[in-house]
Amino acid sequence: MIDNRLRVLVWHIRDVAAEIAEFVAANSQEQVKANLFAARGLVHSLYMVADLATRLQNEHPEFVAAVSDVAWRDIRGLRNRIAHSYFELDHEVVWRAAVVEVPVLAGVLVERLDNHGRA
Template sequence: MRNDLERIKDIQEAIQKIEKYAQRGEKEFFENELIQGWILLQLQIIGEAARAISRETHHQYSNIAWRDIIDFRNLLVHEYFRVDLRIVWRIIDQEIPELKSQIQVILDS
């Protein structure tokens, strides 16, 4: 669990970095390639950390969409030409806040 806790903290930190730039809004996200790249990197980090977390922790916190997070990381890394920025923004806007809450529950327990 110790290693898992470190990876959970990595996810929390990446979420904070995403929020820092996402707060500039959707228009800025779509117009600024540096922000896009930074946020995509943080999403990769979240996926890599999720992949490194043990199966036991995945099962214990099965309300988190671990497989989807890992699969999205794989898309970002291996099939980056298929990345749709509208989907990325939807993830930032709708799914990152939920993941943030779920990660906080783990850290609080």
């Protein structure tokens, strides 16, 4: 049986990842860089995903251990970078995380959650 909190954390990551995907599909990287509030909104959404993933690491280490193909340390590092060094963020890293890494993370976690529930 899957812990309900585990399910909720993964679903929140999935939902925020979908919001990020919708945002980046509607806006170019240049548009986001040119709009301070759009850029900060995207960064905040990435923070949400990274913070939720960090909570997964802290609260559900057995699940995280079973998802070894995720760069958990890098995710925690992104969360810390956003929280403490937000004026030093590299916009290329932010964009790559939003366009490439977050959708992959969400997909992997949802798939593993489904498989975890069957085990």
